[in-house]
Amino acid sequence: MAAENVxxxxxxxxxxxxxxxxxxxxxxxPDGDTVVDVRGDRDHPRSKGYTCxxxxxxxxxxxxxxxxxxxxxxxxGALVPTTWQECLDDLGGRLRRIIDEHxxxxxxxxxxxxxxxxATGYRLAQGLHAAxxxxxKFSPMTIDGTAKVLIADLMGGTSxxxxxxxxxxxxxxxxxxxxxxxxxxxxxxxxNPRGYLRELTARGGLWVVDPRRTETARMATGHLAPRPGTDxxxxxxxxxxxxxxxxxxxxxxxHTQDGAALATAVExxxxxxxxxxxDTDPALLAELLAAVRATGRISxxxxxxxxxxxxxxxxxxxxxxxxxxxxxLNRPGGTWFHPGYWYQLEGFELPxxxxxxxFGPGPSSRPELQSMLDEWPxxxxxxxxxxxxxxxxxxxxxxxxxAFPDAxxxxxxxxxxxxxxxxxxxxxxxxxxxxxxxxxxxxLERPDVSLWDVLMTEVGAQYTPAVLxxxxxxxxxxxxxxxxxxxxxxxxxxxxGQVTDDAMLAGVTAGARAPMEQLxxxxxIRLGYQVPAPWVDRHIERLGGWRLAPPALVEQLAALxxxxxLVLVPRRQRGKLNxxxxxxxxxxxxxxxxxxxxxxxxxDNQKVTVSNGNGELAGIAKVDPTIRRGAxxxxxxxxxDANVNRLTSKDTVDILTGMTHYxxxxxxxxxx
Numbered sequence: 001m002a003a004e005n006v007x008x009x010x011x012x013x014x015x016x017x018x019x020x021x022x023x024x025x026x027x028x029x030p031d032g033d034t035v036v037d038v039r040g041d042r043d044h045p046r047s048k049g050y051t052c053x054x055x056x057x058x059x060x061x062x063x064x065x066x067x068x069x070x071x072x073x074x075x076x077g078a079l080v081p082t083t084w085q086e087c088l089d090d091l092g093g094r095l096r097r098i099i100d101e102h103x104x105x106x107x108x109x110x111x112x113x114x115x116x117x118x119a120t121g122y123r124l125a126q127g128l129h130a131a132x133x134x135x136x137k138f139s140p141m142t143i144d145g146t147a148k149v150l151i152a153d154l155m156g157g158t159s160x161x162x163x164x165x166x167x168x169x170x171x172x173x174x175x176x177x178x179x180x181x182x183x184x185x186x187x188x189x190x191x192n193p194r195g196y197l198r199e200l201t202a203r204g205g206l207w208v209v210d211p212r213r214t215e216t217a218r219m220a221t222g223h224l225a226p227r228p229g230t231d232x233x234x235x236x237x238x239x240x241x242x243x244x245x246x247x248x249x250x251x252x253x254x255h256t257q258d259g260a261a262l263a264t265a266v267e268x269x270x271x272x273x274x275x276x277x278x279d280t281d282p283a284l285l286a287e288l289l290a291a292v293r294a295t296g297r298i299s300x301x302x303x304x305x306x307x308x309x310x311x312x313x314x315x316x317x318x319x320x321x322x323x324x325x326x327x328x329l330n331r332p333g334g335t336w337f338h339p340g341y342w343y344q345l346e347g348f349e350l351p352x353x354x355x356x357x358x359f360g361p362g363p364s365s366r367p368e369l370q371s372m373l374d375e376w377p378x379x380x381x382x383x384x385x386x387x388x389x390x391x392x393x394x395x396x397x398x399x400x401x402x403a404f405p406d407a408x409x410x411x412x413x414x415x416x417x418x419x420x421x422x423x424x425x426x427x428x429x430x431x432x433x434x435x436x437x438x439x440x441x442x443x444l445e446r447p448d449v450s451l452w453d454v455l456m457t458e459v460g461a462q463y464t465p466a467v468l469x470x471x472x473x474x475x476x477x478x479x480x481x482x483x484x485x486x487x488x489x490x491x492x493x494x495x496x497g498q499v500t501d502d503a504m505l506a507g508v509t510a511g512a513r514a515p516m517e518q519l520x521x522x523x524x525i526r527l528g529y530q531v532p533a534p535w536v537d538r539h540i541e542r543l544g545g546w547r548l549a550p551p552a553l554v555e556q557l558a559a560l561x562x563x564x565x566l567v568l569v570p571r572r573q574r575g576k577l578n579x580x581x582x583x584x585x586x587x588x589x590x591x592x593x594x595x596x597x598x599x600x601x602x603x604d605n606q607k608v609t610v611s612n613g614n615g616e617l618a619g620i621a622k623v624d625p626t627i628r629r630g631a632x633x634x635x636x637x638x639x640x641d642a643n644v645n646r647l648t649s650k651d652t653v654d655i656l657t658g659m660t661h662y663x664x665x666x667x668x669x670x671x672x
Contacts, residue, residue, distance in 0.1 A: 005029070010041060010523065011464040013055035014117040014443045017455040018184045018191045020047035020055055021524070024444065024467050033468050035059035035444065045524055046457070050192035052184070053574050058444060062468070066427040068439035069472025079437060084475065084483070091436045092487025094419050098392050099132070099488070108136040108381060108390040113578060114397020115423055116140070117443070119451040120501065121477030123508040124492055125396050128481050131490035135376070136363070136390055142377040143403055144304050146657035147312035148187065149372060150357065151320050154550040157352040157543040159373060160345055162454045163320070163335040164188065165299035166531055167196065170333050171204035172295040176231050176319060178303020181215040183572035186303035189455045194219070205291050209234055210305060211569055212591070212633055213626035222288060225628040226278035229563040229664040232311050233277045235318035236269040236557070238289055239325055246293040248327025255540055256324050261549035265557055266318075277562070279628075297333040298326050304570050308662035311560060313654065317553045324546050336531040341453040341461045342512050346535035352543055355550065362658065365389055369658040377658030378404050379650040382413035392419035397440075397477075401429040402639050403578065405648040405660035408615055423477055429639050440477045445470040447501050449509055449519065460526040461512065463519045466501065478504055552656060563630070564666035566596060568610075568647060571633040578637045588619040588642035591633040592669060597623045600669045607672035610634065612665065615646035618672060632667060 005028045013020050021044025025037040038058045042049035071087035072079045098106050109129050115121045116139075129137060141149065152161040165173060165188060178186050180193040190196055197219045200206055208217040209224045209231055217223040226234055243263050252259055275282040292298055300319045306312055320329070328334025339345045362369035363380045365387040376384075381404065384390040393414070404410045414420055414433050421436040431437050450462040478501075482493040493504065506516040514525050540546060573586045590608055592600075602608055604623040609616050610632065618641040619634060627633055636644050645662075652661050 112398020177305025251327035
């Protein structure tokens with residue numbers, strides 16, 4: 001039984017896009033409220049009591065010793081606490097002078113994940129970006145997500161087609177480069193992953209393609225461990241063999257185009273060639289093929305092991321091609337497409353992009369790069385600063401030093417800015433470089449809704465009230481953005497104190513599928529999803545069918561080289577997400593195969609240095625027989641000497657999307 005001074009508030013976690021239901025126990029005391037426990041909400045209709053260690057750590061996040069409670073301003077080289085008026089007056093004045101002298105493009109804006117999970121903050125950030133009118137917009141999309149957007153655009157004629165596995169009906173799920181038991185997947189929002197995967201394997205099959213025998217692979221009915229960067233070959237082999245025997249001919253005839261070009265592109269990928277290239281057992285390849293043929297429709301999902309690599313575009317393309325060849329696109333048991341809860345895509349005719357996709361001009365300092373969805377690649381930021389084109393950066397909730405490529409070059413460039421203003425809740429390497437630090441409410445201090453509804457496993461939405469009063473002088477992100485906008489001459493929202501956070505939520509989510517009042521009352525609205533969805537079939541019919549062989553991807557496939565002998569692959573940790581939750585204490589473990597460790601003269605639990613031509617990092621060796629030879633698994637998001645982005649280069653990018661190669665990077669390991 002809870003103590004008399006402890007109250008429990010229902011909420012949902014916004015550390016990741018799974019949005020699990022939580023119960024937060026709060027103890028009232030003479031010095032303010034204390035979060036004493038965070039646990040799963042068994043009555044939550046989606047997560048049903050599940051939470052991961054990251055969600056249960058919200059109390060530690062809220063009470064972190066380095067939490068930011070007041071705005072800060074750099075004075076004589078040091079960050080000092082200040083008032084909101086002084087901080088915003090100084091920031092607004094500097095930005096006005098920069099814009100007046102150098103134009104709107106001199107201001108870069110990074111839409112970080114912190115503000116991305118704050119519904120009103122994100123909407124006001126969009127408004128401020130539009131009001132300033134700068135083309136220099138950056139986001140995590142060009143850190144780990146461009147391939148999925150690109151393939152939707154090139155194959156489906158629009159980046160709005162957000163494909164999801166049909167979890168409820170699939171009989172065979174193929175996971176490539178993703179470990180949802182730890183990470184909940186990459187943009188697939190799988191609450192209670194172990195429970196779901198147990199249900200799946202009880203009724204069907206689960207195959208995992210990953211160089212490590214991950215926590216998810218241990219639950220699978222089959223596991224392939226190809227050489228890092230060769231996942232595409234496994235998919236090309238499956239497509240080739242199914243086109244010869246086992247394809248859904250009716251689906252291909254009525255809903256696709258360019259089938260002959262696809263067949264030509266994958267023709268080289270015989271079982272012999274694929275087994276040699278991937279260094280996998282031909283019998284396992286044949287077993288996977290047999291499982292696909294026997295099942296028919298298939299759900300395929302990739303993760304950051306794919307999307308952060310040099311072969312991201314080709315692998316994502318062939319994953320979608322495999323779904324098409326098996327008749328699984330927009331069909332039960334395969335892939336369904338999210339119409340949106342806030343934006344209802346079925347209500348209007350989607351524009352159709354040309355065969356080359358939808359790109360725009362990129363930054364002048366990097367003329368070889370293009371923009372996607374009106375965003376510039378993150379890799380371009382240091383060059384834009386060095387060229388004098390960007391003189392101020394608004395960093396909206398992003399740990400840039402641990403997220404952007406080429407950490408050393410980026411850090412040097414950030415120091416040269418006239419303005420680096422960071423919206424944040426806990427001090428980190430990026431706030432230490434900032435000229436202005438805007439201390440905003442954390443997720444327990446604000447009401448919120450599930451803004452990124454298209455990443456959920458169904459059509460629906462969630463609402464939470466504020467669980468706690470804000471500490472110190474923290475303010476809502478939307479208020480800070482609107483106040484800054486006012487100082488730049490833009491009226492984005494009423495900041496007089498008459499408008500509450502809840503009123504702002506109602507305004508930014510107007511026009512949803514259900515009234516805001518209903519969402520506030522029910523907390524979680526679930527509308528399921530429709531598959532097949534008529535709006536998707538109508539769009540594909542107007543397109544002339546799914547484009548199975550985009551020329552740019554066919555060209556990339558033909559030009560791929562064999563991977564280096566020893567390369568970096570990403571790895572998620574149970575107590576860490578991107579650059580969050582360092583305080584949970586998970587070390588930077590460098591997983592490598594016993595043979596690779598022996599070659600490097602490295603022992604288990606030994607301190608090691610991992611290096612290449614770009615830089616080096618420090619970590620602890622974990623000699624791991626469950627990882628294949630040639631792969632070195634290191635988690636992203638660690639700071640200082642353990643920052644994996646010391647190994648990446650802003651100049652080694654995908655030519656189509658401008659995304660840096662964060663995986664498959666050649667390296668060497670030696671004792672520290």
